[in-house]
Amino acid sequence: MKLSELKEQTVAFVGSGGLDSCTIMRWLTDEGIKVICFSADLGQPDEPDIKVIRHRMESCGASEVVVLPLQEELAKVGIYIIQAQANYEGRYWNTTGAARYVLVKAVVAEMKRLGLDIFSHGATGRGNCQVRFQILTKMLAPSFKVYAPWRDEVFLKRFGGRHEMLKFCREKNLPINTVKEVSYSSDANLLGIAHAPSVIESLETRTHYIDPVMGCYPFEAPDEAEDFEVYFEKGFPVEINGAQVSTLEAIVHTNIIAGKHGIGIGINLIENRIVGIKSREIYESPGMELLGTCYRMILQLVLDRSSYELFEFLSNIISKQIYRGYWLDLTTQMAFRAIRRTAELVTGRIKVCLYKGNIEFVSAREISHSLYSADNSSLEKVGNYNHEDSEAMLRILEISAYELAIKGQVSDPF
Structure with a gap:
């Protein structure tokens, strides 16, 4: 028009x-x-x-x-993004x-x-x-x-x-x-802030030129570490540090806690815009970074190899779809509905330690659908795993390696 x-x-x-x-x-x-x-x-x-x-x-x-x-609606959508781990180009x-x-x-x-x-x-x-x-x-x-x-x-x-x-x-x-x-310029909302162009267009302008709004830079964070615990129920954070929270409260509280320790503050990204040009953006998203990291820790416990590979594939699709504005088309509908099945398995308690921009794993408890077994993965003589059982499996696997070698298909990739 x-x-x-x-x-x-x-x-x-x-x-x-x-x-x-x-x-x-x-x-x-x-x-x-x-x-x-x-x-x-x-x-x-x-x-x-x-x-x-x-x-x-x-x-x-x-x-x-x-x-x-x-x-409240934005907070709910933010959790859906966390459930999909929909980070555009790995950072945003x-x-x-x-x-x-x-x-x-x-x-x-x-x-x-x-x-x-x-x-x-x-x-x-x-x-x-x-x-x-x-x-x-x-x-x-x-x-x-x-x-x-x-x-x-x-x-x-x-x-x-x-x-x-x-x-x-x-x-x-x-x-x-x-x-x-x-x-x-800055575009801000509950989930985060995007700082863009003008002086930061120059690649000689430091990230720290931006004055953070949602927290501080890691080097400015407290010298004392702080433990943080979140309980997820079917993909949604329902408890923070022992207190029951709504979806909105979960985002608000984690923004404050994570921002205080420089989590998700000053994320520098040279990204590929929809229109085909590259731009420099500096992001703040403390709560999303903290909750998203804790959520992934549970995913690693509950998804097997094949489902995790499919999850990563769908996550990448969703991150690009919603970045481009295609929230409502069939591709995004299908991908989110598949992701929802994984979210139903994410129930459990994760504790981490926050220190100067870092999130360190402390413990995982009450993970209802965890596939992890300390006994089975141990190098000690515990659990039901018998080392000798690997012999037959490896004899089968070596067949393809043998065929590749004798048919001249093996060479140094470098």
């Missing part, structure tokens, strides 16, 4: 109250467009008072601001992708209730979120139209980048956080 197509229409704009949101809201309003702003309480750690977002967007010209309460817990999914689903439902059909957002034409917004909106509401100012030539002529937007906001006296907006 283009600006000219919005005349006499009401636009539903998804805004977080940041520089892009404030700029676009005021620009659309100045162009005579009626805009209803949709935002959400996603447990943003950098916005302790969610009312500030409402004030910013109203000050920028929104005819109405709808703030959706989505913390897909925290922003999760928030976009939860947000779009809630906004589209509210738009249908209000009779709106133009979904707008402030994601740039180089980033991932434009794809996530577009794909999710079209899957949930095929008839909806999507307006993205960063893909409209009229907007691009007016605003070449963040410096032009900052100047515009200052001229209009709009309520933005000028200190943060000048140096780098």
Whole structure:
């Protein structure tokens, strides 16, 4: 869509109250467009008072601001990501992708209730979120139209980048956080924070340039170690350090504990964006890192070799699918349903020790479906395993090795 197509229409704009949101809201309003702003309480750690977002967007010209309460839904999705161990490219817990999914689903439902059909957002034409917004909106509401100012030539002529937007906001006296907006941008929610471009685009900028919000860097963490214990029941954390917790409380509590010890803080990743370019991101996701690590410890106990290999394959698929915004298609449905079967086996208690960014295993107890046997794996003369039983197995296995050798298929790979 283009600006000219919005005349006499009401636009539903998804805004977080940041520089892009404030700029676009005021620009659309100045162009005579009626805009209803949709935002959400996603447990943003950098916005302790969610009312500030409402004030910013109203000050920028929104005819109405709808703030959706989505913390509990986001926490639940966060646990589903942990159950799938859906780390994109091995480092990123897909925290922003999760928030976009939860947000779009809630906004589209509210738009249908209000009779709106133009979904707008402030994601740039180089980033991932434009794809996530577009794909999710079209899957949930095929008839909806999507307006993205960063893909409209009229907007691009007016605003070449963040410096032009900052100047515009200052001229209009709009309520933005000028200190943060000048140096780098952050996208925050309950599950984590993604710090992106501006000064950290340079590969000569240290990770520590970023001021962490959800904790501290490992070198700044306490000199005293701390034990942490979590009890999972069918894939969900239900007890933290002896206290019963809801899914939301589990995320909140582990964010605090893990952040204190520098767990999951300052994760530097040069990642492959959906649009085909590489970008540098610095992440914070302390609770996800801690819970996710403890969860994997139980997986290692309950999954046999074949199921673990399949799990890893599905985990990789899910991490890429949700990174790209494909939460709702058949591939993701199938993969998550298979993962759910493994989650049903994850019941048990894990204790770890936290120290300066490290998570050290302490104990695993009450693991209902554990396949591990200390007796069977011992090198001592205990258990039911007889070393002599391996003889027949190895005679069978050596047949293929023998055939490969005599048929000239064996050589040094280096």
